[in-house]
Amino acid sequence: MSEYTSLEKIRLQKIEELRAEGIEPYPTRAERTHTSAEAIAAFEAAGDGVEVKATLAGRIRATRAMGKLSFAHIEDGAGKVQLFFRINELTQPRVDFFNKMFDIGDFIQASGVMFRTKTGEATLHVHDFKLLAKSVSPLPADKDVTQEDGTVVRFAALEDPELRARQRYADLAVNPEVRETFRKRAALIKTLRTFLDNHGFLEVETPILQPLYGGAAARPFETHHNELDQDMYLRISFELYLKRLLVGNLERVYEIGRDFRNEGVSYKHNPEFTQLEFYWAYADYLQVMELTEQMVSYAAEKVSGSTKVKYSEHEIDFTPPWKRLEMRAGIKETSGIDIAEHPTAESLLKAILAKGRTPDPKSTRGKLIDFLLSEYLEPTLIQPTFLYNYPRDISPLAKSMPGDPLTVERFEGYVAGFELCNAFTELNDPLDQEQRFLEMGRDYEAGDEEKHPMDEDYLRAMRYGMPPNGGFGMGVDRLAMLLTNKHSIREVLLFPALRKEEFGE
RNA sequence: GGGCGCGUAGCUCAAUGGCAGAGCAGUGGCCUUUUAAGCCAUUGGUUGAGAGUUCGAAUCUCUCCGCGCUCACCA
Structure with missing residues (x-):
């Protein structure tokens, strides 16, 4: 002490x-x-x-x-x-x-x-x-007074972002608007549940502690079960477990819970974050797109009182329908590079280098496309926009487009220049899926630390037959940021990850 | 992990090489409708930690710790 x-x-x-x-x-x-x-x-x-x-x-x-x-x-x-x-x-x-x-x-x-x-x-x-x-x-000293015109003037407020996050109890005690942020966050999550419940989705809970991780490209946290003497992982996504449930004839399932990714921290990344995923049998990514804009605009309306919300200097309008932009067209428009003219990584890399940009030269074609996306296109996507049709090699769980095996039926929703959600027509062909895992395994050998391990049990489930379906994932914290006008994920997490504090002995 | 920046009283901030300060909070006093109440007095500091340069360091240099922004990473 x-x-x-x-x-x-x-x-x-x-x-x-x-x-x-x-x-x-x-x-x-x-x-x-x-x-x-x-x-x-x-x-x-x-x-x-x-x-x-x-x-x-x-x-x-x-x-x-x-x-x-x-x-x-x-x-x-x-x-x-x-x-x-x-x-x-x-x-x-x-x-x-x-x-x-x-x-x-x-x-x-x-x-x-x-x-x-x-x-x-x-x-x-x-x-x-x-x-x-x-x-x-x-308490960290703080005085405020409500003036005649209703504005609140605060004197010597607790402002240090580190102290506010570390001692959230003190932050909450002296900053009423912080309490309001977390009330809105709770309302948001309740609203998302209501929306999905009303659309016939069943809320389920799947393992957080898993013998094998998968469903996203991310490094996991590792731990160990003593009695079983077995290494375990904290989940990086819900996807593979929720899709097992489709095999079990649960046609519409969703889960809201925590994912864990052992990666960098930034204004939009925390090592643990709240994810919403749903899977919808007999639907495809276009139907998921429509449900997404309905769900998010419904949440904005319920939480903020309007489908238009102020974010920074922008007014974000969530009213459906959202803008739809084919990824290839969007990249061509913003970068001048047509990815269709560059079917190989070598060719695409040359085109990007010619622009004076320097992506990792070892990147696959998919990674290069992602580089173009985040460098050129992403910052321009302020109003809600669905980018659709993605390269196959960065989408190992998505289904190819009929007649175009290199492109998958996938979309991502972008708002305020960052990714809010990600969805696709889910791959339900067990043999194709096994092939994709093997490709990922080869990439893994090549030194990429974020590849899918082969999930034999998931393949066994798929072989029983999985209905065609559309799947969806969304960072709930990011939506909370948008609806509360916060520009750091830490502002919408009660206790964001921070370096361990040293107390005197 | 790289780059840039920040760290001074419980809180918000001054002091840029020359005596570490202010407001609020605290303590003592006055005050029967105040609301940042007011007035008088007053306490409070290892200037994040350590080392160095200097007659002299909050200030300059180095190391470390923490945080912020940013880049990388995050399909």
């Missing part, structure tokens, strides 16, 4: 004094009749001369002592309300007791009658009060 600061020592001293006076600083039970918002609403609704009694409970956020009277603001889950202490009802020693022993950050219970102050604020006139929990460490 680290040393207490001088401010903390003063508060610890107060705790001792309270106990010496027979006052428990952490009493077991609390009472309240109204939340702050309920008390104010009841007061506003009551007619003149009607007394509104209330017992409130919350955390002290500001105090203003004036000798024979004191004001304080407390905050609870519903908002803030002002308390008014006066010697007439409480006696001077009780007012002094409040001023001396209560600090910002303490939890208090106060009973009294609602009234309006000279400045018009609905306030609890306190007749009795009680400490509910003493705060030892001062």
